[in-house]
Amino acid sequence: MMDKTFQPAELEQRWYQQWEDAGYFAPQGGDQAFSVMIPPPNVTGSLHMGHGFQETIIDALVRYHRMAGYDTLWQPGTDHAGIATQMVVERQLAAQGKDRHEMGREAFIEKIWEWKASSGGTITQQLRRLGASPDWSRERFTMDEGLSAAVQEVFIRLYREGLIYRGQRLVNWDPAIHTAISDLEVISEEEQGKLWHFRYPLADGSGHLTVATTRPETMLGDAAVAVHPDDERYAHLVGKEIALPLCDRSIPIIADDYVDPEFGTGCVKITPAHDFNDYEVGQRHGLPLINIFDDDAAINNQAPEFYRGMDRFTAREKIVEDFRHLGLLEKIDDHVLKVPRGDRSGVIIEPYLTQQWYVDAKALAGPAIEAVESGQIEFVPKQWENTYFAWMRDIQDWCISRQLWWGHRIPAWFDPEGNIYVGADEASVRAENRLDDSLPLHQDEDVLDTWFSSALWTFSTLGWPEDEEMLKRFHPTSVLVTGFDIIFFWVARMIMMTLHFRGEVPFRQVYVHGLVRDAEGQKMSKSKGNVLDPIDLIDGIDLPTLVEKRTSGLMQPQQAERIREATRSQFPNGINAYGTDALxxxxxxxxxxxxxxxxxxxxxxxxxxxxxxxxxxxxxxxxxxxxxxxxxxxxxxxxxxxxxxxxxxxxxxxxxxxxxxxxxxxxxxxxxxxxxxxxxxxxxxxxxxxxxxxxxxxxxxxxxxxxxxxxxxxxxxxxxxxxxxxxxxxxxxxxxxxxxxxxxxxxxxxxxxxxxxxxIDSDAVADIAWLKGFALAVRTIRGEMNIPPGKRLSVLLREGDREDPRRIASLEAQLKQLAGLESIAWLEGEAPASATGISGNLEILVPLADIIDPKAELARLDKEVEKLRAELKRIEGKLNNEGFVAKAPAEVVAKEREKLRSQQASLEKLLMQKQQLGNIPT
CATH class of the missing domain: 1.10.730.10 (Isoleucyl-tRNA Synthetase; Domain 1)
Structure with missing residues (x-):
């Protein structure tokens, strides 16, 4: 016999262990295959609400298709998470007084593998707690031997096909970690800043142009001042030159459609080496790329000597002061702007000119666009196709190199003259290119972007290029479940790579889900203190531990105190244990x-x-x-x-x-x-x-x-x-x-x-629908007239349809049980004072004279009416107060208006009950 109460904790762990030990998650055979790939979580990660939401959706699909007779594979695995993992291990080493540069590359990589073996499985254990049922026996890792071989094979082929090249471009540069990062790893949020207005003198001494900038330090790398071609104010100046202050050089005034003549003065400083938009303007006009930063975002030797070696923000202060001293600082405005910060380091990201490896994405995009246009791949909901097409039709070449040690090292070697040789290893490079053993070669220090290996995920995890059996059975996969924020970074790149190397799509459908937000619709974040941990919802957590968890690591005491108070208010008793199934x-x-x-x-x-x-x-x-x-x-x-x-x-x-x-x-x-x-x-x-x-x-x-x-x-x-x-x-x-x-x-x-x-028996469905309507009508009367549930009632019937007598005869016993009835009879003669309910065309009358004391009930109702009217007066007064409506948050005002509607409805119901009671003789 089952336990008296449902206690999820014990049975969840017991059943999961049995399922996994018995191998139930592996493909079980079947005529049709159903396969889905896990979006590989970072090996450093722990389960958050987004993971929980996504993996429960995948698990529902997998369990459903497994039971529906499909040969079902859910392929699990984790991503090596280059930056995140390297930072975790570097922090651990720093705590021991060690530095990776002192250790050397090989020793540092060994430390990372040691960390992975001991601590890298947290999220996969948490996925088990969630009830996820992938085939754990096939778990892959983007740095395991097979996937590393696939990554190397893809890089070499693309390079030899002319689809990978090395070039100098602007990248998002993290000055703390010293690497290029992807757009997805840049968090841009509004911050309070300044807008500095500088006067740039014309070289001929005839006047000046005023430009505004949020980054004064970049003016040391200015290559031009731009105005709009149709801006009549400055048309006569196009082609003239500016004497760039502090720099002892002249720069041209150019005309370009990029400039918004309505914004500011209509004059824009152009710094091609330090701004992505300016870079495009610079390419159109053949402007020089003047890089004024080093890897630390300090001023380098390309800038005037006085500023060299200064941190960028120190240089900013000095440049502003120098402009003031020269009489060229027109004004400083407060300005709210979006500041790009590295999601791992938290420092401000710089657009930075570096040598990187790129994939010619434009060449790969055509077939990927056609695959969606032709219906080979379907987006659900369909409108996400528009997002996909917009990105793909304006695609830029993909920067695939990262200045890290942890990751797939780029299989390229350089000789002393800078010639590049690409191959599986140094020996094969020498053999293929007939290089003398005396020629020194040095392997590229960079590693590949983690998105490069995950772009191969659907086919590399199934054994490509070696194991064709699994690929034939389970590829293309059936569906990809993912968030909209990585349609370009992952979904599009998987489509491009899979079509190029497999000649088929990676999946038939892409189900794009939304983001998990808090109850107010706010994005969950540590800084807001509104993060929920799925494991806490499953197991429960006491208030002190929850408060400590939400405030740990916060640097600002005021922020921590605000989050502490909000948490105590929302969860005064902590969070109950709800179990996995409820979550x-x-x-x-x-x-x-x-x-x-x-x-x-x-x-x-x-x-x-x-x-x-x-x-x-x-x-x-x-x-x-x-x-x-x-x-x-x-x-x-x-x-x-x-x-x-x-x-x-x-x-x-x-x-x-x-x-x-x-x-x-x-x-x-x-x-x-x-x-x-x-x-x-x-x-x-x-x-x-x-x-x-x-x-x-x-x-x-x-x-x-x-x-x-x-x-x-x-x-x-x-x-x-x-x-x-x-x-x-x-x-x-x-x-x-x-x-x-x-x-x-x-x-x-x-x-x-x-x-x-x-x-499906339509007659039985109709009969029970009638019975439910009858019982609910009586229950409504009980509630409205405050009749005790245990009081057996006698009801009278009138009107109705021709089926009603038959239904009453056949379902009388059930009706009496469900509605708590003593007797059911058809009304003969005049109706007594009754409460009336309607079910279809049938009138159900409950005589009230012998059931309730009209005087006592009227007195009770009068008190309720009085209380309601007082509450309504209070709410109306609040909503009639213009100050409250104007200043209170919109959701608070909306709640008050909803409360007003609810109380008005309750009052109407009570007044109706009073009217019915007034008809009962006393």
């Missing part, structure tokens, strides 16, 4: 196609109650079915009453809704279909209806039909729910399945129940 179901309920989701803790509370509801319903069913005839012997006759035929019909309709919703990636609708059926139809209605029928076991065939329906409906419901709630369904199914005549070691390898439209 997963919450994610599904919020997963409307492509929209960002607001995660409200109240929802997970509700779905923890759903788990309890299922558990208690299963216990009721088992208590009524264990040791009794449940129809397992098909040779014995059984009778299905109206309720049995109805609940089976509802099950078939639910299964159809679920299947279609999963196919459309509408996890919100799929979860809602099961929730409505299990909670409302099965638990709240059918179990109550079965109680009535099981009291009379005089007809064995009827009792057999009821128990057969109870147990089989529950068993199929558990199978349907399993992809969303794996743990509770497995635990209950183990107890229920034998009674339903179903055998097997685990629910996860059972067949997914398929709807049978022929089993």
């Amino acid at each position: 997963r179901f919450t994610f599904y309920s919020l997963a409307a196609t492509g929209r960002d989701i607001k995660f409200d803790i109240g929802r997970i509370e509700g779905f923890r109650n759903f788990c309890n509801k299922i558990w208690n319903a299963a216990r009721f069913v088992l208590m009524n079915c264990e040791g009794k005839d449940c129809g397992a012997d098909e040779s014995l006759p059984y009778t299905l009453g109206t309720a049995e035929r109805w609940i089976d019909s509802e099950l078939q309709r639910t299964l159809e809704r679920f299947r279609k919703s999963i196919a459309d990636y509408r996890f919100d609708l799929a979860s809602q279909a099961l929730y409505d059926f299990i909670w409302n139809e099965y638990c709240d209605w059918y179990l109550e209806l079965s109680k009535v029928a099981l009291r009379d076991e005089s007809d064995p065939a009827v009792a057999r039909g009821i128990r057969r329906t109870l147990i089989r409906t529950l068993e199929q419901s558990l199978r349907a729910l399993h992809p969303l709630m794996p743990y509770i369904t497995e635990e209950i199914w183990q107890n229920v399945a034998p009674l339903a005549g179903v055998t097997g070691p685990t629910i996860m390898l059972q067949s997914f129940p398929v709807e049978d439209p022929d089993r």
